[in-house]
Amino acid sequence: MEWLQNYFNFRIVGQYADVFVAGVGQTLWISALCLILSLIIGTFLALARMSKNPMIWRPVAGYIQFIRSTPLLIQIYIVYYGLPALLPRGYGDFFDETQTGIIALTIHTAPYMGEIIRAGIESVNRGQIEGALSVGMTPQQTLVNVTLPQAIANVMPPLLGQTAVLIKDTSLLSIIAVFELMGAGLQMFSETVIATESYVTTAVCYLGIYAMMLVLSGIVQKKLGGSAWKSN
Template identity: 40%
Template sequence: MAGSYSGESSTQRVEESVINDTTLKWGGVAVSSIFSLAVLGLIGYIVYAKVDFGLLQTIFPRFVDAYLLVLRIFVMGSVLSVIAGIFVGFGRVSSTFPTGAVAKGYVSFFRGTPLLFQIIIIYFGIPALWTGTFPIQDWEIPAAVIALTLNHAAYIGEAIRGGIGAVPEGQMEAARSLGMSYTQGMREVILPQAWRNALAAIGNDQVILVKDTSLLTVIAVPEIISVFRSVNSATFDPWTPIVLTAVAYLGITLPLGYVVSYLEDRADWGGETN
C-alpha cells in the first residue's frame, strides 16, 4: 500500500510539473505575442500618422551622409580598438610590474571616467596644449576616432584578459615543453583560445561603439544624432527624423550582430571539439 501510494504521488507530481511547464510556456507565448503586436501597432501608428513623407524624402540624403560618416568612424575605431585592446590585454596579464601597472592604470582611467569626458579632453584639451597654431585641420573626426579607440581598447583589453585567464595553465606549459618561447606560446596557443573566449564580449563592445558615436554630437561631428537635432530644431517634427535615426543605427548594429554570431559559430562557441 505504501509503495502504491508513493508511486501515485510521484506520478501526480510529474503531471503537475508538466502542467506548470506548459502553462508557463504558453503564458510566455501570450505575453510576447501581445508585446509584439503592441510594438508593431505603435510603429504602424507612428508611420501612418506622425511621419511626414515629403520631409522624409528631403532629409533622407543628409541621413545617408551621416550614416556613411558613422560607418567610417566605426570601422576605424573598431580596427584600432581591437588592435590596441590586444596589447592592453597582454599588459593586464603581464607579471612585469611597470607593464602591468601601466595597463591597470590605463584600464582604470578609461573605464572609470565617462566617454563624453574623454572626448572633451581630447577635442579641447590636446589643441590647448599645443604652442601656436594646432597643425591638424578638421580635428573633429581624428579626435572622435582617438577617443573611441582609447575608450574601447580598455574594455577589449579586459575581455582579452578574461579570455586568457580562462585558458588552462597547462596550455602554456605544453607550449613551452615543445620548445616555444613565451611570446610564441601566447601567439600560437593562448591567444587563439583567448580570442574565442572573449569573442562574445568583444562583439558586444563593438555594438556599443556604434551607439557611442552619438556622443560625438558635442564636438560638432555631423553624425546621425547631430542631423536629427538639426532637422528637429528646424521643422519641430520629431518623429520623421526619429524614424530615420533608428533605421540608420539599426542598419549598422543588426548586420554587425549577424557577423558576430557568424564568427561565434565558426569558432564553435561553446561546442565540443573532436
C-alpha cells in the same frame, strides 16, 4: 497613406535620405576604425595588465579604472580640448573633429576591450601554452599563434557586445560636431524643425545597424563556436 503622413511625414525623410545614408556610412567606418585600433591597443593593455612588474601593471590598471569610472562625454571633452595643447605649437588644429573623435573613442574603448581580452587570455588552458613552449616556440610565437587566437575565440560574445556599445557610443561624437548618424538627425532637425521624423529616422537607422550586428554575431557564433558560447 494619408493618415500615416499626419504622424510621420515620410516624404520629408525621403528628401534627407542621402544625408542619412552618408550618416550611416560615417558611423560605420568610424566605429570600424575605432574597433581595429582599440583591439590592437587593448591587446597590449591586457598584456601590460598581466605583467608581473608593478611599474607596468599599476599605471595601466589606474588608466583602466579611470576610464571605467568617468563618463565618455567627459573623456571626449578632455581629448577635444586637451589634444591641441599636447601638440607642438602651430599644429594645434592638426587633427580635425572626426580624427579627434576617433582618438577619444579609441582611448575610451581600448580598456574595455583590454579587460575582455585579458579574461580571454586567462581562459586559455595552461597546457596549450606549455605545449607550444615545449615544442620550441618562442614566447612571442606562442602568444601570436596559440594564446591569442584561442583567447579571442573564447571571448567573442562579449567582444561583439562591446562592439555594439562602441557603435552606439559614436552618437556622442555629434556633440563635438562630428558628422555621423546622430549628426545627420540633428542636421535634419535644425533645417526642418520637425522632431518626430528627424529623431525617429535616426533611431530606426541605429536599430538597422544593430539588427545587422545581431545577424553577424549569429554567423560568427556558427563559425567559431568557442567555449563561451555554451554558457549563453
